[in-house]
Amino acid sequence: MDVTKDGTDYNCTEACDNSYYGYNCTEKCNCLISSVPCNKSTGMCPGGKCDKGWTGESCNEECSEGYYGSNCLGFCNNCLNTSCGIFEGNCNDKFSGPQCTDSQPIKNPGLITTIIGGFCAAVFVIILTLMLCIVYRKCCRSKKQTNHSYMEQNNKICSSTTDQTEIYENVKGNFSSAENIRLSFTKKHDRKISIDNISSNDLPDEEEEGNVNVYGNVISENDICQYKIRIEDLANVIIEKRHDEGFEQEYKMFPKGLIHAHIEGSKEENKAKNRFLTTWPYDHSRVVLKGDTQYDYINANYIDSYHKQKAYIATQGPKRNTLRDFWHMVWQENVCKIVMVTQLEENEKKKCYQYWPQLTNDPLEVDYYTLNMQEEKQHSEYVYRLIKVKHKKAKEERKVHHYHFTQWSDHGVPDSIKLVNFYRAVKNNTSDQQGPLLVHCSAGIGRTGTFIAIDSLYEHGKSVGYVDIVEYVKMMRKDRLNMIQTFEQYEAVFEALQELFTVPDTSIPLQDFCKHVDKQDNMTVPRNRNVYRLEFQEYSSNGSFLVTQCPLKETVVDFWTMVYDHDSSIVVLLDTPNEDARLWSGKDKTLKLEGFDIDLDIDNTPEGVQLTLVHIENQPDKRSIFVFYAKEFENGSPSLPSTTDMIVLLERVTEQRKQRTGPVTVVCRNGATKSGLFVALSLILEKMKIDDQVDVFQVIRTMRLRRPEFLSNYDQYEYCYKCIKYFIEQDSVYANL
Template identity: 25%
Template sequence: MLLLLTTTDVSNSSIHTNHSTESPTLQNGHLPSTVLILTLFILTLLFLCAYLLRFQVQQKHLVSTLQHKAPQGLLEDQDQTVVLLPRSLSPSQRFLPIPCSSLEEEYRRRAADESKLFREEYNSLPCVLSCCGAFEASREENRDKNRYPNILPNDHSRVRLSPVDGIPCSDYINASYIHEKCCQYWPNQGSCRYGRVCVTLQQASVLVDYTIRKLSLQSQGGDGCRETRMVTQMHFTGWPDFGVPFSPISTLRFLKRVRNSNPPRSGPITVHCSAGVGRTGTFIVIDAMLDMMQEEQRVDVFGFVSRIRQQRPLLVQTEMQYEFIYKAVLEHHLYGDTELDILSLKSRQLRLCNMHSKLTEVRIMKENMRTGNLSANLRKNRVLQIIPYDFNRVILSIKRGQEFTDYINASFIDGYRQRDYFIATQAPLSHTVEDFWRMVWERKSHSIIMLTELQERGQEKCVQYWADEGSVCYGEFSVELTGEVECDSFSLRDLLLTHSAESRLVRHFQFHWPEMGPPLDGRGMIDMISAVQRHQEQIGHTSAIVHCSAGAGRTGVFIAVCILVERLQAEGRLDIFQTTKSLRLQRPHMVQTLVRIYTHSYNWVNSIDSE
């Protein structure tokens, strides 16, 4: 402001001088004004020089720090942190709350340029550090032994070498003893005593992203009286070792389950990760922001994190966690709560069908399709628009001496209780049948679900990859038909797959999908899902392979209905919108015919309730 005003004053003065007469300026008071302006201008120059000098010193320090490039992996939930970028030059900068109406726009603005504004906002947070000392690591004699100047072992947990005579500080190495992330404090079965407290596992329910345990706690006091209390432990297992979850869908679903499980008038919810700052802080902030959205129609992530860091240092430990908070809050703002119970299934069907158009907003991540788009692999794709993402594609073993033999158009898909429970793939082509059976063999799959006919409307949809009778060989694999049963809406075949003198039984389920549109009755689909579930339970829940022609439309519908049915049976609730959205994040174009398939998904689920 001072520089701008000075520039304006100088400009106006110059113009005035150019158009003034030759009369003395002392009488008009112009000379003192000129002296004042020049004085302010000189002071401004001195201020700028001092600022630039300070900035150069900071830049030299930054270059010195960045000469040692940080590793790609992120350290989280540890006592040490890696500051990959310098702190903001104005750490006291205040970021104002964001109205809900502007949340999406603000998120996209902050996420632009590789999340540059998110980094600036995160680095402006107050940094309240713990008092753990690293005196030995900071000694002048030991500085050259530290690869990174800001990653130093604490004195109380550093590894001590045997000292070498005559060499000071020779017992130092940049290494720390690390405890396990969390000591298990509950029994896997039965009871276990921890001091005066006896913990008994009453029930455990394992889902794909979290586990729910019912624990009975019995404490014996000094007077001999025993008090028993029930505690619900919600164990979120969907957080990766490094970074943050790929999508906030599972985190929000878990948070809702936590809220619903906490009885009224109970004590505070205990939240922990390893160090109790990174994931713990992220979870707490998301929970608080959802409440703020509802009560105040705005969010204040920066202000809330700043406050809680005064209560516990380093809560929300990394920039990725900070950005993930915004991502989760935006997800809730855009889509809200789309869960349904059985009673509200029909009443909210129309509203959710209209909401289904939002699924087109799920971005197709073409940058993660590099392997399938390699020239050597393009001919292995039936539809060039449906290519698996690199992060969850099925990788085959490479044939000796043959490049590019690890690719097949197939994606791992999470089920309701188990990660990678399904493999979504396209129908085999004539030159990929052996790859298909290699995948079945290497993944130890015992169930194949086929959702197409070999030909539909005069066009090939799938190459036959089994024998009508006897056996047939595909490269190193032999496939023999050992039995076939025709049910009302699907065919069931038992196939004996043999490789290197070892044989396995594979059950083949073929649902007779109509050539035009979805099935009119959901009963047949539910019957086949039940048959698949029974078979999977018998053989040990290895990945079930599901395919239609392109491996997206009908395949996505079948997997979605499987997840919905299993959740409805277990919880009495379902979420068609988020289930479908989650599938699209794992494989492009899953559930292609949006409204019609969406409507029939309800019909299939309703057929369960009509029993």
């Protein structure tokens, strides 16, 4: 009896042709790219991409009713008498368009003439518009060649295969077929006009994070290549897009709404598990709960990175009734890091149910899971929590690192420096577990998509030297709807990537700072002053300080008005006030100003004086103001004070702040030189105590984005390092006494 081997012919002498596989080569391959052979034994296609109308591991199962296209990912439900075609999703009666989505009754013969006439008119308008566009582009070509020189370089990195329907890209090294990045550009979906809208009656009680159409479509593959940006050109691209509304225009091209099948999320028994009525996970990429669970549904999708399939899980913020499902998913998927980019409540709206214990060492029981928060630490931009998860049935324990970013408002975008600092904190914590990174906000699409895009694009950009943000947003949206929800969030991805690629991580662990400064001999300080200044572009103040110049005679009232209006109760004078602009009088004397009386209460203290500020119009509204005046600073000399004097002053002000509220008003002759030093050192020390790290560069950089006059020379920058080193050494001495 003749026995043949899978993948060979009847004589077992030759491998199957590219189009066939299996026993005696009798099974036909159904791969999307016919020129690439399937597996000769199993029939599996490269990357699991089946031809139109087929699905399954071996691509040998026809699409079910209502589905069509490659891997049966297309979904149609508007056919009148039967299902759409499994290959192209062709239309039937009373619906037009390639996928039966445009409702157009066209059977009445009396309308044919009208339709033909309208069609001809539309064609004429389109031709006329194209001619005008061509003329306009020719007029602007010379300008674009000057301003868009980086685009010529980008064209060199665009693949010659961009006109193909399927793109396969290996980023670096030899990846398995499962790690090949697959991007499908479906021509028949190109720029379809949305026809379905959600009415206000369908909205849930909780408002979704953005206003979107529920059904939409995708970008043409011909548009993709031009959006590859070399790392060195990123800054220029950002400037240009801001100038011509490029971010907004690009964002409008992305596929919006539900473009793939989403049956499970819309089922009646699962609706209560969705935080928003119109935010459903796609069936093909949803996380399916397995094992000991009554239902397999959770509103979560796998998202691919450039280097790995299912690198992320994008999910909504847990609800009370999905708490068990959430932790079951964390356990099932071996998640060791959770990134949370929402608050529990924002603008008096519930955004997420608290799914971790309230206090450390106060366990929370969730079905078969016992959660014990072993550590909770507040950092300047985020909260870190270490949660031990115990599975009572499996008798196994795991650790989950929880990173909660607290600087991202709903519908808004965070400061790029703060976001990057948070991102680096997440990445710096390595773990042996290989599960996906779980990211969630409220709906699990806007802020979640922004963070995921930053991570994937940054890691990919380091390997290849360019980023294609348009491509990756499309890549995310094929697996979860509306990832990155506003054009402002889209712009934030650009800004964060520029920050990551151009500014190194300058934070130094507290315990290593002194040795680092001594060893490097201040090599961490950027000595190229031109580069240093170019980095400072924008700033977000934390409101802890008011910085101003010594008032003139005609601005004394304005000075005290500012102090009063901002509830400042501490003033730090780093220069002697102008003689004709007294801020208070002597003992037992009242300085009367327009609207204010200022009395001297306590004089001749080592630190300064205590005043009473009386607002005449609002009597008896009296404010106690403590004024520090540093005699070591008040000689008017531009020379830097000793590190000892500066640290002593900072400590005295810090002690006084414990007893008072409101911002500290810092005053020097020009409102920049000495004030900038004082504020910078205050913020560096404050951040150091919170984060157990020293980052002189980022603090000063952030300040200079707001006011470039701060710390405008290298000596002042170096002085900050010396002061912090002195503070740490002195603190260590006192700690050992």
